[in-house]
Amino acid sequence: MLHRLVPALGLKTALDAGAGVGFFSQTLADCGLSVRGFDGRTENVDEARKRFPHMPFEQANLEDHSVLRLGEFDLVLCFGLLYQLENPLLAVRASSLAD
Numbered sequence: 001m002l003h004r005l006v007p008a009l010g011l012k013t014a015l016d017a018g019a020g021v022g023f024f025s026q027t028l029a030d031c032g033l034s035v036r037g038f039d040g041r042t043e044n045v046d047e048a049r050k051r052f053p054h055m056p057f058e059q060a061n062l063e064d065h066s067v068l069r070l071g072e073f074d075l076v077l078c079f080g081l082l083y084q085l086e087n088p089l090l091a092v093r094a095s096s097l098a099d
Helices: 001-011 023-030 043-050 066-070 087-095
Strands: 013-015 035-038 057-059 076-077
Touching: 013 057, 023 035, 023 076, 035 043, 043 057
Parallel strands: 013 035, 013 076, 035 057
Antiparallel strands: none
16 A cells, blocks of 8 residues: 555655564665654664664654654654553654644
């Protein structure tokens, strides 16, 4: 589906929120997007950097607004992220501060 949406919508950049070890980040890159990923766990970020050294991965916490420094993106993938958070509504509010 993304292979059709990316050109149709003119998408160029993507953020993989809660990237884990980067599997879906690579999937986004395979669709032609410039991808940046973050995860709350340092060990996941370290592993993602090893597996996909051509992509930037950072440690950040969606609940404390530290992700706002990552910039703006055409697409944000947060596959399986919100249900893992202690306060998902706080995270949604924090991400809307960038608007």
